[in-house]
Every structure is written in C-alpha cells, then in structure tokens.
Amino acid sequence: MSLRVGVAGIIPRGDKVLVLRRAATASFLPGSFDLPGGKLEFGESPEDGVKREVLEETGIYTSVIRILSAKSYLVEGGKKHTILIVYLLRPLGDSLHVTLSKEHDDFTWVGSSDLEKVFRTGVLPETSKPDLIQEIIREYFESGLVDESV
Numbered sequence: 531m532s533l534r535v536g537v538a539g540i541i542p543r544g545d546k547v548l549v550l551r552r553a554a555t556a557s558f559l560p561g562s563f564d565l566p567g568g569k570l571e572f573g574e575s576p577e578d579g580v581k582r583e584v585l586e587e588t589g590i591y592t593s594v595i596r597i598l599s600a601k602s603y604l605v606e607g608g609k610k611h612t613i614l615i616v617y618l619l620r621p622l623g624d625s626l627h628v629t630l631s632k633e634h635d636d637f638t639w640v641g642s643s644d645l646e647k648v649f650r651t652g653v654l655p656e657t658s659k660p661d662l663i664q665e666i667i668r669e670y671f672e673s674g675l676v677d678e679s680v
Contacts, residue, residue: 536614539567539616614662
C-alpha cells in the first residue's frame with residue numbers, strides 16, 4: 531500500500547476550463563480527459579508542484595490564485611491512495627497557447643454544459659478519478675469563482 535500527493539490546476543478561459551486527454555499509450559487511464567497536473571516531487575510544495583506540472587504538460591506559465599478542492603481516491607484495487615489538491619490558476623502573460631507533453635495527445639476547453647460529453651463517467655472500473663475530475667470542475671462552475679478568476 532502506498533500514499534501519494536497529487537496536484538491539479540484549473541486554468542480558466544472565459545467560462546471554460548482546460549482539460550487534457552491522456553495519450554493512448556498512457557499507463558493510467560489512457561484516452562481519458564483530466565486536469566493538468568501530476569505527483570509532487572519529494573520536498574516540493576504543492577503550489578510549486580502544480581505550477582511545474584502545468585508548465586510541463588501544457589507549456590503555460592501560471593500563478594496560484596487559491597486552493598479549490600482537496601479530494602481522495604484509490605486505485606489498483608485499493609492498494610494506492612492519492613490525495614489530490616486542486617488549485618485555481620491564473621495564466622501569466624497574454625497567451626493561452628497549449629503545447630502538449632508526450633503524456634497527452636489532445637486538449638479542449640470545456641464549459642459546464644460540456645462535462646457529460648467529455649468525461650466518460652462510470653465506465654472505468656479501475657478508479658473513480660474521471661468522475662472525481664468532473665465533480666471538481668462542476669464544483670468550480672457552481673462556486674461563483676468563474677468571474678473572479680478572469
């Protein structure tokens with residue numbers, strides 16, 4: 531059994547947020563959409579970790595506005611436990627040009643009405659993470675923070 535800490539970022543553009551599709555060759559949930567993010571490195575702060583992961587996966591420099599959510603999920607039949615800290619991020623500079631890493635093969639900007647189409651909820655028995663990500667994004671849209679982050 532193991533415990534790890536993951537970080538993810540919500541990057542808004544108007545009334546939509548950025549999600550990335552995992553490459554078909556990904557070892558974890560290939561072909562599924564997710565928020566940009568990943569695991570913390572040893573000794574790294576969550577704020578530095580989310581900015582590093584987002585930059586690595588999207589090419590976008592960001593600053594942290596605030597923590598949006600902290601969630602927990604299990605994978606590998608309950609053998610791995612992940613604590614996920616989700617941040618609201620502000621892109622630095624004027625460009626929201628996305629440059630994908632090799633871990634991902636596509637991206638899209640989703641609004642609240644797009645969630646059901648983008649996330650294949652309930653069809654991945656390995657983990658509840660896609661459902662969790664959809665829930666986090668829905669909570670963001672319902673929070674009233676959409677206007678605050680722009």
